[in-house]
Amino acid sequence: MNSKGRLQLAVAGVGDFGARYVRALRGVSGVDVRWVMARDPGRTEAAAVALDVPRWSVEIAEVCADPEVDAVVVVTPEAAHRAITVAALEAGKHVIVEKPLATTDEDAVAMVEAARASGKLLMTALLLRFDTRYAQLKDRLPEIGRPRSIYAWRNFDRNLFALYSRTHSFVENAIHDIDLILWYVGGRVARANGFCRNTMGLANPDVNWGVLEFEDGTVATLQTTWLYPPQAHRNLQWNAGIQVMGDRGVLEVANDAGGFRANTEGDGILLLDQTGWSDIHGEPRGAFGAMLRHFVACLRGEAEYLGATPGEALEGMRVARMLVEDARARERRGYGAGG
Numbered sequence: 026m027n028s029k030g031r032l033q034l035a036v037a038g039v040g041d042f043g044a045r046y047v048r049a050l051r052g053v054s055g056v057d058v059r060w061v062m063a064r065d066p067g068r069t070e071a072a073a074v075a076l077d078v079p080r081w082s083v084e085i086a087e088v089c090a091d092p093e094v095d096a097v098v099v100v101t102p103e104a105a106h107r108a109i110t111v112a113a114l115e116a117g118k119h120v121i122v123e124k125p126l127a128t129t130d131e132d133a134v135a136m137v138e139a140a141r142a143s144g145k146l147l148m149t150a151l152l153l154r155f156d157t158r159y160a161q162l163k164d165r166l167p168e169i170g171r172p173r174s175i176y177a178w179r180n181f182d183r184n185l186f187a188l189y190s191r192t193h194s195f196v197e198n199a200i201h202d203i204d205l206i207l208w209y210v211g212g213r214v215a216r217a218n219g220f221c222r223n224t225m226g227l228a229n230p231d232v233n234w235g236v237l238e239f240e241d242g243t244v245a246t247l248q249t250t251w252l253y254p255p256q257a258h259r260n261l262q263w264n265a266g267i268q269v270m271g272d273r274g275v276l277e278v279a280n281d282a283g284g285f286r287a288n289t290e291g292d293g294i295l296l297l298d299q300t301g302w303s304d305i306h307g308e309p310r311g312a313f314g315a316m317l318r319h320f321v322a323c324l325r326g327e328a329e330y331l332g333a334t335p336g337e338a339l340e341g342m343r344v345a346r347m348l349v350e351d352a353r354a355r356e357r358r359g360y361g362a363g364g
């Protein structure tokens with residue numbers, strides 16, 4: 026915190042998403058982004074200039090040595106989350122880390138352990154818990170009784186997969202749905218079956234179906250594919266949603282169903298996202314803005330933490346890894362083989 030009582034944040038990783046964090050945090054009151062940190066010196070300095078951040082570094086140790094830094098925002102590629110998060114926690118900084126928490130169970134456990142040892146907040150940015158619709162679904166669950174059958178889907182356009190094929194989609198993307206499903210059901214997953222196909226020939230499969238069986242009998246399916254045609258995804262609402270069927274009703278969220286539509290000569294028809302990262306009057310709104318304001322309120326001691334706990338993020342990782350391992354074993358046996 027600086028002498029004026031403003032929280033000082035550092036953002037590690039200034040790709041598309043890191044830049045989004047820097048811009049959004051500018052609209053959160055009482056907060057400054059004091060550092061950006063990334064891997065390449067030239068690009069990191071250029072990002073600092075472009076985003077108007079006063080300090081930049083390629084060393085997390087240099088950032089963490091700054092006593093005014095309160096928290097580090099980790100927005101690097103997934104496999105780099107562990108090193109930066111652990112360094113920040115060990116230096117006594119709070120951390121908000123983009124999902125997925127990590128790419129391996131070992132990394133995830135080390136991060137949660139570092140948070141426990143430091144006593145600092147480790148928030149995994151599972152922002153859908155802060156999306157009004159998904160949160161309302163959670164609040165209304167008692168009306169439908171016990172969840173029996175859940176279907177979650179999350180489909181993206183092909184042109185994004187060149188970047189995100191670096192991590193398995195169960196871990197990278199379906200982790201949002203796994204987190205919601207665990208949050209809604211509240212029980213433990215006993216069995217996970219994954220069915221994946223690699224139609225594009227990239228590092229990981231682009232068609233992914235998972236089936237989860239909970240110890241209490243609830244079943245859930247989740248679908249994450251990259252088969253939507255390329256489109257102007259800048260402001261598009263993803264083809265994503267969830268349906269929860271219980272004994273006394275059905276609750277559903279579907280992203281494509283509503284929102285704000287623009288039809289311009291430049292871009293054609295766009296469904297402009299109002300729920301994820303919309304800005305209103307210079308302030309980040311939607312789930313992203315709500316999540317950031319909550320994180321900041323927790324740092325100030327003004328709110329009880331409501332996001333995914335480190336233990337919950339770890340459990341989501343366990344389920345995602347179960348799906349990946351089952352899908353890989355199925356592939357080794359050959360499609361259509363028993364077991």
Ligand SMILES: NC(=O)c1ccc[n+]([C@@H]2O[C@H](COP(=O)([O-])OP(=O)(O)OC[C@H]3O[C@@H](n4cnc5c(N)ncnc54)[C@H](O)[C@@H]3O)[C@@H](O)[C@H]2O)c1
Pocket residue numbers: 037038039040041042043062063064065100101102103105123124125150152197
């Ligand atoms: N919540 C969502 O919907 C959502 C959407 C997109 C991305 N993300 C997450 O955001 C994170 C970043 O994604 P992105 O699309 O911005 O990635 P990116 O590849 O565009 O950017 C990564 C940034 O991290 C830097 N970097 C790479 N390795 C590093 C290292 N070892 N140490 C420090 N910096 C390093 C790069 O220089 C770059 O600035 C990922 O965890 C991703 O899953 C979340």
